[in-house]
Amino acid sequence: MSNDSLSESLLQAFLDDLLPEQQMIEIEQRLRSEPELLERLNSFVANRDQGVHSMGEIWRRHRMSCPTREVLGSYLLGAMMAEQAAYIESHILHVGCRFCQSNLDDLRKLQNADPQTSNMRRQKYFQSSVGKLPPA
Numbered sequence: 001m002s003n004d005s006l007s008e009s010l011l012q013a014f015l016d017d018l019l020p021e022q023q024m025i026e027i028e029q030r031l032r033s034e035p036e037l038l039e040r041l042n043s044f045v046a047n048r049d050q051g052v053h054s055m056g057e058i059w060r061r062h063r064m065s066c067p068t069r070e071v072l073g074s075y076l077l078g079a080m081m082a083e084q085a086a087y088i089e090s091h092i093l094h095v096g097c098r099f100c101q102s103n104l105d106d107l108r109k110l111q112n113a114d115p116q117t118s119n120m121r122r123q124k125y126f127q128s129s130v131g132k133l134p135p136a
């Protein structure tokens, strides 16, 4: 990834957890070392909260209520609190979110294919997922 500033659409996609894993990691690392970038990201989040302006915005706001891939991962591993697990179950079963359902299917395949790293992932997911869910 180049050193110049990231585009707004890229940061929006990052917020929605829609980028390939490698790119998510690169942006996360840059956010830690570049306070200006973090500030830009925070301003997007603030703008989102101010109102809905377009179909794209509606779509993104809906997506914001979806648990992240990491949260879904810890759900699969059973490494989360009952309250969070209940939120995910109601989101997928009652709201019927296909996006999360397919994400979950995908993660389940990955975990089955790669049991050696499951323990490490369990640790990582548990640490990073606490407090990330929006209020139910």
Ligand SMILES: [Zn+2]
Residues within 6 Å of the ligand: 065, 066, 067, 091, 097, 098, 099, 100, 101
């Ligand atoms: Zn969802």
